[in-house]
Amino acid sequence: MAYLEIIGLGKRFGGVDVLHDVDLTLEKGQILSLIGPSGEGKTTFLRCLNFLETPDRGILRLNGETLFDAAQVKAKGKKPSRRAFGLVFQAFHLFPQYTVLENVMLAPTLAKKGRREELREKALDLIAKVGLADKADSYPNTLSGGQQQRAAIARALAMEPDVLCFDEPTSALDPLLTREVLNVIRLLKREGRTMIVVTHEMGFAREASDRVAFLSRGTVAELGTPGEIFEAPRTEALQRFLRE
């Protein structure tokens, strides 16, 4: 049994199946890269995992525990009991009125995850880990895009998600800043974090991920190791996507 199991996930918007029959599994400590053409449901998939959208169909299971079952939610209005995922957005969405440290501490403080001093220590550790130790007291509008994204990663980590998701974390950044952010993701991988990364950085997907899923027309059209996906694409859609 895999660490993360996604079974038959589906989501409709206005009668259109934006996602359907998405099946994926992931082992603990692995990175899954999600690639695919624009507008085919990658963001929607991450939003479903994070319950920003409620999936219409499917089951999410983590470590054997059922986090979400669309059939049960429909029948009993039962909401997901626990937040297992974290999400790093393409556009960062830091809270502008708070410093980096305050951004990182806010959610754990509100969730009463510990004493204030402990939370502060932890937040400062995370901020140092993403390379922003000297920026802890800076406001987001004084940071570069890459720094903002790294702050957003620290903020997401502060809630200790089991699986951290990234939605095109570098597509708003230039190449140099992209490298900073990707290096942080590589560092998190060495620490054994489980992550799902939607990306257009094919180099990164090939070299850093354990599994690659190709999402096309709202479903997983191909799934494999980076070698299988990039060296031996089977479907014509993937071949065409990789050529471009």
Next chain:
Amino acid sequence: MLREVLLNLLGGFGQSLRLFCYTLLGALPLGLVIAFGSMNRFQPLRALVRGLVWVVRGTPLMLQLIVIYYGPGLINKGNNLWGGGGAGRMTAAAVAFILNYACYFSEIYRGGIESIPRGQREAGQVLGMTGRQIFFRVQLKQVYKRILPPMGNEVITLVKDTCLARIIAIYELTYAGQAYIKSHGLIWPLLLTGVFYLLFSGLLSWLLRREEARLGYFE
């Protein structure tokens, strides 16, 4: 003479200032309630609230003032809801002003709330924050910063709108100044009221600018 005029105008200004304060104290919170009503998920409530805002913003404040002051007495013959004398008139004026300004404020609040990018709320949700926490800890300060300039405009307008209360015989600043035309054939006391208005709205503008500068550190 100048001393007597100044004292008189000061008395009028006191009435204007009272109405100004009552209006802000009532309309700032009521406006927020109306704003939430106009954004409510329950469609009939939303329609009702938006209808109210439309009527109040679409008709003159003077008309509302007259209807609110005289209306209850006409419907319920001889029974003055507002109580007699100056106090009753001030109550009626405060009610009319609060209702009117709350509707204007509600639209400013609504615009401010809706202008905060959706990503702010979603970032909070993903971090496990509740809707209430997101509103108070994430959105409120950003909304406050954004609505400060339009609110400032409304507040300055309110300073001058208080003179409408004379229509129900409240002895406010303009009334006090105008009285000298009839009684002494003098125009300068009325012009002097302009100085009062200018000084007061100048003070408010200065306070607002300071507050805007204080919030300048973000975005």
